[in-house]
Amino acid sequence: MSTQAPHPALLIPGPIEFDDAVLQSMSHYSESHVGAPFVKTFGEALTMLRRLFITEDPASQPFVISGSGTLGWDFVAANLAERGDDVLVLHTGYFADSFADCFETYGVRATQLKAPIGDRPQLDAVEKALSEKKYKLLTVTHVDTSTGVLSEIEALSKLVRRVSPETLLVVDGVCSVGSEEIQFDKWNIDVVLTASQKAIGCPAGLCILMASGRAIERSRSRSTPPGSYFASFKNWLPIMQNYEAGKPSYFATPSPQLVHALHTSLTQILSVPLADRFARHKEVSQKVKAAVTKLGLRQLADKPENQANGMTAIYLPEGFTPPQVLPSLLKKGVVFAGGLHKEIATKYIRFGHMGVSVMDPKREEIDRAIVSLGEGLAEAGYKA
Amino acid sequence: MSTQAPHPALLIPGPIEFDDAVLQSMSHYSESHVGAPFVKTFGEALTMLRRLFITEDPASQPFVISGSGTLGWDFVAANLAERGDDVLVLHTGYFADSFADCFETYGVRATQLKAPIGDRPQLDAVEKALSEKKYKLLTVTHVDTSTGVLSEIEALSKLVRRVSPETLLVVDGVCSVGSEEIQFDKWNIDVVLTASQKAIGCPAGLCILMASGRAIERSRSRSTPPGSYFASFKNWLPIMQNYEAGKPSYFATPSPQLVHALHTSLTQILSVPLADRFARHKEVSQKVKAAVTKLGLRQLADKPENQANGMTAIYLPEGFTPPQVLPSLLKKGVVFAGGLHKEIATKYIRFGHMGVSVMDPKREEIDRAIVSLGEGLAEAGYKA
Numbered sequence: 001m002s003t004q005a006p007h008p009a010l011l012i013p014g015p016i017e018f019d020d021a022v023l024q025s026m027s028h029y030s031e032s033h034v035g036a037p038f039v040k041t042f043g044e045a046l047t048m049l050r051r052l053f054i055t056e057d058p059a060s061q062p063f064v065i066s067g068s069g070t071l072g073w074d075f076v077a078a079n080l081a082e083r084g085d086d087v088l089v090l091h092t093g094y095f096a097d098s099f100a101d102c103f104e105t106y107g108v109r110a111t112q113l114k115a116p117i118g119d120r121p122q123l124d125a126v127e128k129a130l131s132e133k134k135y136k137l138l139t140v141t142h143v144d145t146s147t148g149v150l151s152e153i154e155a156l157s158k159l160v161r162r163v164s165p166e167t168l169l170v171v172d173g174v175c176s177v178g179s180e181e182i183q184f185d186k187w188n189i190d191v192v193l194t195a196s197q198k199a200i201g202c203p204a205g206l207c208i209l210m211a212s213g214r215a216i217e218r219s220r221s222r223s224t225p226p227g228s229y230f231a232s233f234k235n236w237l238p239i240m241q242n243y244e245a246g247k248p249s250y251f252a253t254p255s256p257q258l259v260h261a262l263h264t265s266l267t268q269i270l271s272v273p274l275a276d277r278f279a280r281h282k283e284v285s286q287k288v289k290a291a292v293t294k295l296g297l298r299q300l301a302d303k304p305e306n307q308a309n310g311m312t313a314i315y316l317p318e319g320f321t322p323p324q325v326l327p328s329l330l331k332k333g334v335v336f337a338g339g340l341h342k343e344i345a346t347k348y349i350r351f352g353h354m355g356v357s358v359m360d361p362k363r364e365e366i367d368r369a370i371v372s373l374g375e376g377l378a379e380a381g382y383k384a
Numbered sequence: 385m386s387t388q389a390p391h392p393a394l395l396i397p398g399p400i401e402f403d404d405a406v407l408q409s410m411s412h413y414s415e416s417h418v419g420a421p422f423v424k425t426f427g428e429a430l431t432m433l434r435r436l437f438i439t440e441d442p443a444s445q446p447f448v449i450s451g452s453g454t455l456g457w458d459f460v461a462a463n464l465a466e467r468g469d470d471v472l473v474l475h476t477g478y479f480a481d482s483f484a485d486c487f488e489t490y491g492v493r494a495t496q497l498k499a500p501i502g503d504r505p506q507l508d509a510v511e512k513a514l515s516e517k518k519y520k521l522l523t524v525t526h527v528d529t530s531t532g533v534l535s536e537i538e539a540l541s542k543l544v545r546r547v548s549p550e551t552l553l554v555v556d557g558v559c560s561v562g563s564e565e566i567q568f569d570k571w572n573i574d575v576v577l578t579a580s581q582k583a584i585g586c587p588a589g590l591c592i593l594m595a596s597g598r599a600i601e602r603s604r605s606r607s608t609p610p611g612s613y614f615a616s617f618k619n620w621l622p623i624m625q626n627y628e629a630g631k632p633s634y635f636a637t638p639s640p641q642l643v644h645a646l647h648t649s650l651t652q653i654l655s656v657p658l659a660d661r662f663a664r665h666k667e668v669s670q671k672v673k674a675a676v677t678k679l680g681l682r683q684l685a686d687k688p689e690n691q692a693n694g695m696t697a698i699y700l701p702e703g704f705t706p707p708q709v710l711p712s713l714l715k716k717g718v719v720f721a722g723g724l725h726k727e728i729a730t731k732y733i734r735f736g737h738m739g740v741s742v743m744d745p746k747r748e749e750i751d752r753a754i755v756s757l758g759e760g761l762a763e764a765g766y767k768a
Contacts, residue, residue, distance in 0.1 A: 004413040015640065015641055018414050026410035029388040030402050032719055033588070064453050066589045067614065070636035074614045102613040136510055197637060204417070205450045205589045205639030228612055229486040230451065248598045250724075252454035253581060255589030256399065258639075335416055340634075 009365035012337035013145045013175055013352035014198035014251060014309040016259035017365065018261075021267060022202060025260040034248035038256050041263050042243045048266040053192060054274070055184035063233075063240050064349070065261065066255050069174035069209035071097065071194030071231055073102040075209055076139070076170050076375040078227035079219040079234075080191070083107035085136040088129055088167075091142030092120045092151060094340050095172060105371075106227045117341060118300040120151050122157055128162040129347060137168035137190070142176035146340035148313035149301045150180065157187045160296075168215055174198060177208070178269060179281045179310030179354045190215040196258065198354045199265025199266040199281075199310050205258045277359065278309070284366060285309040288351060291370045296384045300348060301339075313339075317382045321346050324380055332372040334365070353364065391510075392714060393749035396697040396721035397529045397559055397695040397736035398582035401749065402645075403652060406586060409644040422640050423680070426627045426648050431515060432650040436561070436584075437576060437656070439568035443597025445616075448646065450639050451539035451591035453558035456577030457613055459593060460554050462611035463603040464522045464620075467491035472519040472551075474536060476504045477528030478724050479556060490611045492495050501725060502684040504535050509545055514548040517747040520573070521552035526560035530724035532697035532734065533685045534564065541571045552599055558582060561592070562653060563694030563738045565662045574599040580642065583694050583738040589642045627710075659742065662693070667691040668750060670743045672735060675754045679761065680768045684725075684732060694738035697723075701766045705730050707763055716750070716756040 010017050031038040042064070049062040060212055064278065065071065074139050078149045081087055089100045089346025091114040100110035113121045115127050130138070140151045153171055159302070160169050168190040173182060182192060190212045190309035211219075211233065219226065219233040226232045226268035242249035269277065291308065292299060292314050300313040316325060322338035326349065329336055337352070357365050374384070393402050415422040433446040449455065450527060465471055468491065473484045475498040477675060484494035497505045497513050512523070522544055524535045539557055544553050552574040557566060562583025574596045581588035595603075595617065603610065605615040610616045611766070619635050626633035653661065673691065676698050685699040691763045700709060706722035710733065713720055721730035721736070727744070735757070741749050 007415075010414045010416060012416055015414050015417060015637065023411040023413070023641075026408040029407070030394045030399050031391075031723070032394060032396055034721075037512065041400045066450060066640075067455070068450050068636040071614045105609060105611070105613040105616070108706070110469060133607060164606060170460070195637065197639075202489060203414070204637045204642040205642055228458060228615075229461065229489040230455045230615065231612075232489070234484045239607070249397060252452040253399065253450075253579065253588045255581075255585040255642075257407075258589055258642075335419065337416070337418075359624065 008333045008336045009357070009369065011357065011365065011369050013350050015204050016198060016352055016355045017357050018201060018203060019265070019356045019360070022265045022270070022354055023260050025264040026203060026257050026262045027196055028257055031256045034250060039243055039246055039248050039265045042254065042259050043246055045259055045263045045266060046240060046244045048270055049208065051270055052181060053184040053210045054186070055210065057082065057185050057213065059216070060184060061211045061237065061240060063209040063211065063236055064254070064259065065207045065236060066205060066258070067205060069193065069195030069207060071207040072209055073099050074228050074231035075233065076191060076193065077103045077106040077108055078231050080168060080170070080215060081106070081108040081136045082222055082224050085109065086111060086133055088113060088135040088253060089125065090121045090138065090140045090151065090172045091115065092149040094146035094209050094342065095141050095144050097129060099103050099139055099172060116275050117344060118147060118149060118302050118306065120149055120306055123155060124184065125157055126156065127163055130160065135164065137170050139170040139172060141172040142180060142381050143308040143310065145175040145311070147300045148308045148311045150308045153182065153189065155311045157189060161188060168218060175308070180308070181278045184210055197260060201269070201355040202262045203258065205255060206262060214218060242293060264329050281309045281354065281358055284353050285312065288312050288353055288366065288370060295374055306357065311350060312350045313350050315348045317377065318378065320382065322349050325349060325376060328376045328379060329372055332376060334372045373374050387397055392717045392719050393748065393753065394719050395741065395753050396719060397734050398738055399588050400582060400585065402461050402585060402587060402737045403740045403744070405652070406645050409648040410587060410641050410643055412644045415640045416651065417632060417640060421497055422734060423586050423630055425625055425630050426638065427630055427641050428648060429647045430624060430628045431590065432654055435654055436650060437566060437568040437594045438570070439594065441569050441583050441597065443600070444568060445595045445600055445621065445624060446648040447593040447595065447620055448529050448638070448643065449591045449620060450589060450642070450680040452588065453577065453579030453591060455591040455645045458524070458573060458612050459488045459617065460577065460613035461490040462615050464552055464554070464599060465490070466533050467605055468634070469493065469520040470495060470517055472497060472522045474505045474510065474522065474524045474535065475499065476525050476531060478530035479525050481557060481741065484522055486714050493760060499501055500693055501728060502531060502533060502690065503532055503544050504690055506516040507539060507682070510666050511543055511547055514544065514551065519548065519551050521554050523554040525556040526564060527692040527694065528561040531684045532692045532695045535691040537566065537573065539573045545572060552602060559692070559694065563665045564692070568594055580646060585653070586646040587642065589639060590646060600757055620677060665693045665738065668737050669696070672737055672750065672754060674694050679758055695736045696731055697734050699732045701761065704764065704766065706733050709733060709760060712760045712763060713756055716760060717738070718753045718756045
């Protein structure tokens with residue numbers, strides 16, 4: 001029996017449903033942020049992040065900071081590029097536009113490489129762009145939450161290393177860490193930034209980053225100071241190193257309750273082999289996508305290789321809008337999200353299938369949601 | 385009976401002990417950050433902040449952002465001053481040095497006006513400084529957590545308005561909001577920045593600001609863009625206005641669990657007249673300070689008018705250090721903090737007395753802590 005009050009199943013692409021034990025960790029009694037018990041909890045959470053990102057390189061550095069995924073962009077823009085530098089932003093939806101805005105805020109010139117909605121920039125186009133200009137870093141949204149488009153990180157990394165070896169590879173993993181395979185060392189990634197409330201399965205409020213030794217070195221060898229005080233690798237690096245070494249340390253007060261919840265969720269995630277976790281997300285995603293197709297509906301991401309495994313963005317039938325469809329789904333106990341990509345926001349809905357809703361065999365909310373989607377559309381007059 | 389597991393009483397100057405109902409709100413089931421129920425909760429929390437800061441001016445704008453108090457400095461430095469501007473930082477401890485560092489990060493020139501440890505800059509010195517140079521804003525730490533020194537906001541505001549009416553008055557209220565009186569409108573304040581985990585009584589993870597219409601206007605009339613993407617009034621202003629108007633809105637994902645806890649703590653705070661709350665904090669503070677004096681100990685803040693009402697920074701007897709004293713207090717079930725002011729960190733300890741530990745008549749931890757302090761010192765060989 002769940003300890004949570006009855007509530008509609010939250011199946012948006014984040015925040016997701018949380019496990020009972022994770023939510024209970026949120027109400028941990030108050031502890032000093034520099035006392036031995038909490039230092040141990042925080043240090044263990046950082047060490048577990050190394051396992052989640054599959055990195056054994058001791059130069060890799062995890063960061064857990066109060067904030068949101070968006071704050072991760074400030075970390076990248078304010079530390080890994082300098083005023084006047086060029087960066088290349090691969091665009092697969094809303095979040096690339098915003099990341100580019102963030103760069104511009106710090107005086108960094110962001111060139112966007114765009115693809116049609118539902119698609120991703122092809123490797124030959126990326127190669128061409130990289131050969132035309134010197135980019136300090138390249139960013140890619142692993143899964144764009146606005147479109148459900150999946151990017152290919154390993155092939156991209158090989159390309160960057162071959163064509164422009166000095167360019168750092170930055171992965172926006174807000175909607176992918178925990179539901180898509182990420183091999184930090186093997187794929188030679190420099191930064192993955194993410195947030196707590198999606199497939200990591202911990203309530204919102206934490207910005208989480210993994211930075212390579214090369215990225216840290218880049219932030220150290222700047223010719224100008226970092227562009228942010230709160231979002232500064234320099235200010236947080238000794239703090240994270242101290243927590244992981246079991247030593248109290250202070251720059252700004254972390255959130256003990258959120259870190260406890262993160263510790264619980266990471267412990268759960270790492271209790272099964274990561275390969276099994278990603279396989280299970282793929283399997284459930286295939287089931288959702290097959291059901292969508294059977295209903296005669298199309299996805300924004302229309303090629304199988306472009307499709308995320310933790311969410312599905314679904315075009316509504318012609319003439320239907322999210323405000324017609326979402327309330328009737330809510331009455332059936334299922335919360336989906338509306339569209340977010342500005343050009344087509346009124347034409348599609350988003351179905352998140354990540355974390356405990358996928359991994360906990362006692363939960364049946366995804367099967368229920370599939371049924372509800374069909375029923376809700378039928379009741380609204382749609383004939384598959 | 386408390387629903388919390390048995391634990392030592394956390395009496396550091398933040399994070400503080402939390403009420404059972406606040407901690408239970410932390411484990412609220414997952415909700416969409418743009419769904420009607422959470423939008424209502426967030427909007428109500430923002431409106432309650434207006435009451436906590438005693439502002440009825442509709443131009444005043446509350447902000448609640450995932451982060452910490454430190455992030456509030458970035459908001460001020462990146463939005464209310466521009467590269468090359470001068471600002472005046474009144475120094476009463478560690479946190480002024482850090483706030484000045486934050487300004488320098490954004491290219492803003494911070495002039496510090498210092499006082500001897502335990503004292504605060506006098507009004508005539510502030511007046512002299514303001515008449516010598518044009519400062520875009522003046523910052524004052526209402527209570528410096530490193531020293532327990534209380535600053536005088538109302539008199540300072542009158543002085544600034546008289547001598548340099550264009551200068552914005554920015555109050556760092558991290559260690560004062562909820563334990564010290566703040567009259568946002570009446571005292572003509574432009575910004576109060578604070579965090580959730582001190583006298584507001586909600587777990588750490590939220591940066592909270594109240595900005596005047598004049599401050600918002602200053603951020604709008606900049607000649608250069610704001611210096612931060614995440615810490616940008618421009619990016620968050622429409623979001624906060626929408627939440628308070630009951631409309632869903634998105635810039636970055638807020639933390640529903642933390643906002644629920646904030647809603648609960650603000651509801652509790654506002655259930656008694658604020659004047660009674662501040663009087664009670666003063667009364668308990670006087671009791672603590674009298675006990676400290678009776679033990680033959682001195683405070684860092686040695687003038688009564690300089691002494692905070694939510695914490696006490698206490699010099700240890702000659703020859704005693706925090707590592708000798710704090711562990712024996714922990715054995716008695718009381719957690720105090722060590723020193724933080726770099727020049728004298730090994731010579732003093734800090735006792736926080738804020739929030740439910742002060743306001744809840746069922747809690748006896750402050751009386752227990754007073755007794756424990758005397759016993760702990762006696763056991764360590766000190767004779768009062």
